[in-house]
Amino acid sequence: MHETTQLLIEVGALLLVLSLLGRVAARFGFSAIPLYLLAGLAVGHGGLLPLQASEEFFEIGSQIGVILLLAMLGLEYSAEELVSNLKTSRVSGILDGVFNALPGAAFALLLGWEPVAVVALAGVTWVSSSGVIAKVVRDLGRLGNRETPVVLSILVMEDLAMAFYLPVLSALVIGAGLMQGAITVAVAVAVVVVILYVALKHGRFLSRLLPDKNAEALLLGVVGLTMLVAGLAERVSVSAAVGAFLVGIAISGPVAHQSAQLITPLRDLFAAVFFVFFGISTSPADIVPVLLPALALAVITIATKTFSGYRAAKRAGIAVAGRWRTGLVLTPRGEFSIVIAGLAVGAGVEPMLAPLATAYVLITIIAGPLLARVPDTAWFKARVRKPKTAQPPMPVTTA
Secondary structure, three states, X not given: OHHHHHHHHHHHHHHHHHHXXXXXXXXXXXXXXXXXXXXXXXXXXXXXOOOOOOHHHHHHHHHHHHHHHHHHHHHOXXXXXXXXXXXXXXXXXXXXXXXXXXXXXXXXXXXXXXXXXXXXXXXXXXXXXXXXXXXXXXXXXXXXXXXXXXXXXXHHHHHHHHHHHHHHHHHHHOOOOHHHHHHHHHHHHHHHHHHHHHHHHOHHHHHHHOOOOOHHHHHHHHHHHHHHHHHHHHXXXXXXXXXXXXXXXHOOHHHHHHHHHHHHHHHHHHHHHHHHHHHHOXXXXXXXXXXXXXXHHHHHHHXXXXXXXXXXXXXXXXXXXXXXXXXXXXXXXXXXXXXXXXXXXXXXXXXXXXXXXXXXXXXXXHHHHHHHOHHHOHHHHHHHOOOOOOOOOOOOOOO
């Protein structure tokens, strides 16, 4: 009973603090994500007021937050739009992987790390944070922008690539044989293909099964289905985020619109919990020794991610301002990067990887939402706006 009481006090107090921080962020017109992270650091391991009973609650809530963020992104787009974006952005997705994985691999080689750690750090710097970016895009009111489908297609390609990468990394860190590793990858690929097939071919049927006339039943059905598919995907080494996103894609029509309205408050609550837990699980004492290397790596890979996003938007015919919005909004790394580092360190691979990845992700998560706002500033718009060319004078004709 005492532990439950302590949990309620801690959760209630922290949610009230988050409410105040959200109001401060809204008052000054910037994203609340950095403030949520700092609040997590303050109550996390080695913080000013470490939590006693509620850490497990925030850990589970953070996983739900990522799932709901990606499900909501999926509800914004149809299966046909997804396939079209993937077809047009496959080259951009490959270039995104090359430009952003290679700096991490090169950095690990310079540090003298073993090959498995090189592969792990390449993954850490490669994949953007779908959860953070989904919230930033929504907070900045860019869901309807022309560049948002480009951002979405890159995120989806990265998340789908994780369905291949994570089983391979798992096989490497445990020293699995070639056959066992191949079986793991094959199972993961098969699950992704099945989910995609259901989303594309039977999405309308799935939508008809959901009770669109009963809000309570619809909310329970959509959230239940999303979490079930996400959990099954995670069980076979596929990202839960991929499963949740594809469930959102599969739901279409009026059901999708009503589901989005019902889930939005729930998503906002658990999304805040996700960012707080990231700060809670980070010890400030572990960050200090690796802060400068992490900062150097962050600067390099923020530049490479911006470049790859800019190129992707340019290939899609987006205007200059939209290209910069695409590149800068993609810069935060997050949940996948931490999962990759945790997987490697848990198997005894390079103990320095965990604090370096944590500091690196924290820097990009704080810098990313701030950089994403730069293209909306007046001075930036003035710099990218092309000056109007003077019109040649009309020739004078005589009768």
